[in-house]
Amino acid sequence: MTESTFFAAALAVYAAAAFFYLLFLFNGKERSAKTGFAVAVAGFVLHTGALILRTVESGHAPFTNMYESLSFLAWASVLAFVLVTLRFRMHRVGPYLLLIVIGLMALASSPLMPKEATPLVPALQSYWLWLHVSVTLLGEAFFAIAFVTSLMYLKARDPEKKERLDAVSYRAISVGFPLFTLGGLVFGMVWAQKAWGTYWSWDPKEVWSLITWFVFALYLHTRIVMGWKGRRSAFIAVLGFLAALFTFFGVNYLLAGLHSYA
Amino acid sequence: MRSLIRFFSSLRLAIVLIILLAAASVLGTLIPQGRTLEEYAVRYGGAAGILVKSGLTGLYHAAGFLALLILLGLNIAVCTLTRLPGKLRRAFRPRLETEAKALAGFKIHDRLKRSAPLAEVRERLETAMREAGWRVRSESRENRVHILARKRTAGLFGSDIVHLGLLVLLAGGIVTAAAGFRTELALSEGLTLDVPKAGFALRLDKFDTEYHPDGSVKAWKSSVTVLEAERPVRQAVIAVNHPLTHRGYSFYQMSYGDDWDATRVTLAVRKKDDPAPARPIILHPGRRLALGDAAGSEIELKRFLPDFVLGEGNRPENRSYRPDNPAALVEIRGGGETAFEGWVFANYPGFAQAHGREASGWEVGIKAFDAPRFSVLEAAKDPGVPLIWIGCLLGMAGLFLAFYWPAREIRAGLEEANGRTDIGLGGTAAKGRDRLQAEFTALVESLRRPT
Ligand code: HEM
Numbered sequence: 001m002t003e004s005t006f007f008a009a010a011l012a013v014y015a016a017a018a019f020f021y022l023l024f025l026f027n028g029k030e031r032s033a034k035t036g037f038a039v040a041v042a043g044f045v046l047h048t049g050a051l052i053l054r055t056v057e058s059g060h061a062p063f064t065n066m067y068e069s070l071s072f073l074a075w076a077s078v079l080a081f082v083l084v085t086l087r088f089r090m091h092r093v094g095p096y097l098l099l100i101v102i103g104l105m106a107l108a109s110s111p112l113m114p115k116e117a118t119p120l121v122p123a124l125q126s127y128w129l130w131l132h133v134s135v136t137l138l139g140e141a142f143f144a145i146a147f148v149t150s151l152m153y154l155k156a157r158d159p160e161k162k163e164r165l166d167a168v169s170y171r172a173i174s175v176g177f178p179l180f181t182l183g184g185l186v187f188g189m190v191w192a193q194k195a196w197g198t199y200w201s202w203d204p205k206e207v208w209s210l211i212t213w214f215v216f217a218l219y220l221h222t223r224i225v226m227g228w229k230g231r232r233s234a235f236i237a238v239l240g241f242l243a244a245l246f247t248f249f250g251v252n253y254l255l256a257g258l259h260s261y262a
Numbered sequence: 263m264r265s266l267i268r269f270f271s272s273l274r275l276a277i278v279l280i281i282l283l284a285a286a287s288v289l290g291t292l293i294p295q296g297r298t299l300e301e302y303a304v305r306y307g308g309a310a311g312i313l314v315k316s317g318l319t320g321l322y323h324a325a326g327f328l329a330l331l332i333l334l335g336l337n338i339a340v341c342t343l344t345r346l347p348g349k350l351r352r353a354f355r356p357r358l359e360t361e362a363k364a365l366a367g368f369k370i371h372d373r374l375k376r377s378a379p380l381a382e383v384r385e386r387l388e389t390a391m392r393e394a395g396w397r398v399r400s401e402s403r404e405n406r407v408h409i410l411a412r413k414r415t416a417g418l419f420g421s422d423i424v425h426l427g428l429l430v431l432l433a434g435g436i437v438t439a440a441a442g443f444r445t446e447l448a449l450s451e452g453l454t455l456d457v458p459k460a461g462f463a464l465r466l467d468k469f470d471t472e473y474h475p476d477g478s479v480k481a482w483k484s485s486v487t488v489l490e491a492e493r494p495v496r497q498a499v500i501a502v503n504h505p506l507t508h509r510g511y512s513f514y515q516m517s518y519g520d521d522w523d524a525t526r527v528t529l530a531v532r533k534k535d536d537p538a539p540a541r542p543i544i545l546h547p548g549r550r551l552a553l554g555d556a557a558g559s560e561i562e563l564k565r566f567l568p569d570f571v572l573g574e575g576n577r578p579e580n581r582s583y584r585p586d587n588p589a590a591l592v593e594i595r596g597g598g599e600t601a602f603e604g605w606v607f608a609n610y611p612g613f614a615q616a617h618g619r620e621a622s623g624w625e626v627g628i629k630a631f632d633a634p635r636f637s638v639l640e641a642a643k644d645p646g647v648p649l650i651w652i653g654c655l656l657g658m659a660g661l662f663l664a665f666y667w668p669a670r671e672i673r674a675g676l677e678e679a680n681g682r683t684d685i686g687l688g689g690t691a692a693k694g695r696d697r698l699q700a701e702f703t704a705l706v707e708s709l710r711r712p713t
Contacts, residue, residue: 119474122481122502178661186654195503197444197514197642199650200435202322204291214284218277225273
């Protein structure tokens with residue numbers, strides 16, 4: 001079995017999980033949601049297998065080109081989703097998050113993405129690659145959860161449900177923010193210092209990470225100090241995830257910089 | 263002064279500053295930074311001059327951007343400092359006294375009565391609290407006993423530590439900008455260069471490029487020797503991601519190249535009517551050599567180009583620094599006349615772009631060429647870096663405290679009336695209220711249980 005088989009299998013299983021979750025949205029039966037969750041976990045196991053095989057086959061971290069990074073971000077999002085579901089039992093997050101995951105994986109498998117594993121250029125040969133990218137993407141996965149719950153908040157009507165969605169958004173960001181700070185900014189600076197001799201060079205990818213970080217700093221301060229909650233917080237969380245997505249895609253495709261090999 | 267402090271401690275200012283910084287940062291990624299005027303002219307036409315003058319092409323180093331960063335620093339410092347005394351008092355000299363009414367106003371609160379004397383209930387409550395890991399303080403005032411139980415008080419200071427870390431980080435950035443020093447050293451093999459201002463020198467012993475099986479580059483490695491007072495003191499290999507640090511200076515593998523102006527070219531030279539095989543002749547650009555024939559001919563290697571193209575006006579020029587089309591301009595003079603002059607190509611031995619070649623009796627080709635490699639190392643000394651790492655550590659420690667070490671407290675007021683003790687309890691937590699709720703309930707349950 002090869003990596004791509006596992007990848008395709010994981011994608012199919014996620015799609016099945018999304019089906020059960022969508023069923024749950026219509027019939028409201030907890031059983032459907034639980035089935036969806038179990039199927040999603042099975043997909044996650046297959047996906048983990050794909051990442052491990054990729055690492056073994058290529059001999060390097062499974063996030064060195066766009067195909068790999070998309071797959072890893074999708075994997076991290078499912079991991080964050082599994083953790084959040086176990087903790088908060090928010091079944092309604094499932095269908096939307098899985099749609100994002102499926103979207104990311106479909107994009108990864110599009111013919112536009114070169115899939116072959118190529119040897120690493122010297123700049124990427126460092127264990128900081130592991131630390132920097134995996135922790136950053138894991139942080140972004142929690143931002144993805146907050147994105148979904150915030151959008152759901154903006155749509156929801158029932159005050160009790162809204163309250164819970166708001167709380168889950170905040171909890172996801174309070175996991176995502178430290179992870180993103182550690183992986184994206186701190187590990188990034190350490191690695192840049194090691195590879196290029198300067199911890200910060202105002203490279204577009206760095207700047208967009210900083211912008212993303214500013215947005216979530218705004219989220220935290222308006223919430224904790226000024227008592228903002230609900231609508232306005234949800235807007236900031238949505239904006240923050242969009243900034244993270246732009247850091248991930250936009251910078252690579254629309255702007256040029258030192259990070260352009262990533 | 264007062265109003266200045268109020269201005270700088272306001273969170274509204276922080277929000278405005280962060281939004282402005284974010285907006286400026288976005289702008290700086292849309293306009294390519296630090297390019298030449300010509301590049302901007304191609305991109306923006308007539309507006310290029312204004313753009314460059316306005317500082318938008320060096321936005322992150324522009325005075326306005328730095329002013330925003332400094333204002334944010336002041337904002338963080340003043341805001342944190344004005345709140346700190348109150349927090350320190352709460353942490354180290356807390357008021358133990360809480361009115362019964364105040365307790366009832368806590369988000370988590372409860373009230374119960376026990377038919378036992380006050381001293382006994384107090385003892386029991388305090389023991390139960392200690393067993394559950396709370397740090398307990400109490401005092402009795404008039405008829406009322408006040409108890410304060412706390413956990414993870416350090417968590418109160420998480421945000422302050424984050425803010426301190428950010429200030430240290432900003433300070434590190436200022437030190438880097440003011441005192442950081444960087445320069446490029448281009449070293450060819452065997453060459454020694456003094457590191458500017460460092461009091462030691464670096465010699466490149468060898469430069470290697472390693473390749474992956476598919477031909478892509480695996481590593482660039484500069485083997486260097488550090489020389490102090492002309493004595494070797496240290497040998498090291500510098501590669502990408504593996505800098506060398508010596509006496510506060512760090513050396514990074516930045517790039518490499520071939521010193522084509524010093525190429526050693528081996529030419530094959532033969533007289534057409536001479537049956538003897540071609541003679542190899544080794545030359546550097548600009549050098550000439552006697553061919554040792556009867557006419558006393560001399561050969562000169564006038565130029566060498568690694569990637570020959572015909573440019574404007576059919577002038578030969580170099581397209582790149584890769585040896586894609588190596589060519590040599592060769593002249594042979596004999597008896598006061600030019601017997602051969604023209605470009606010869608390594609990739610096209612049969613083709614020479616020669617003047618008067620037909621007339622000449624000479625045949626010239628390139629047999630081999632070998633340019634000395636040079637390695638470009640970046641030498642950097644940045645006294646701001648330690649501050650940056652301290653700032654990062656403080657920031658992460660503070661984030662951990664702020665998010666995962668939430669301070670919480672339970673306050674209790676005990677009063678005795680008619681042999682029964684009335685107990686009021688209230689709990690507060692900055693975060694993780696559900697955790698506190700569970701702990702609180704457990705405590706109340708243990709009080710309710712009969713002895
Ligand atoms: C980009 C800059 C900043 C960052 C990254 C930052 C970070 C933080 C963090 C992580 C927290 C803790 C949040 C929590 O407990 O959930 C916090 C709290 C806080 N920050 Fe900032 N901060 C920044 C700038 C500022 C500025 C400029 C001010 C002043 C106006 C400020 C005022 C506060 C206040 C008042 C708190 C709550 C303090 C408390 O009660 O513990 N922050 N900040």
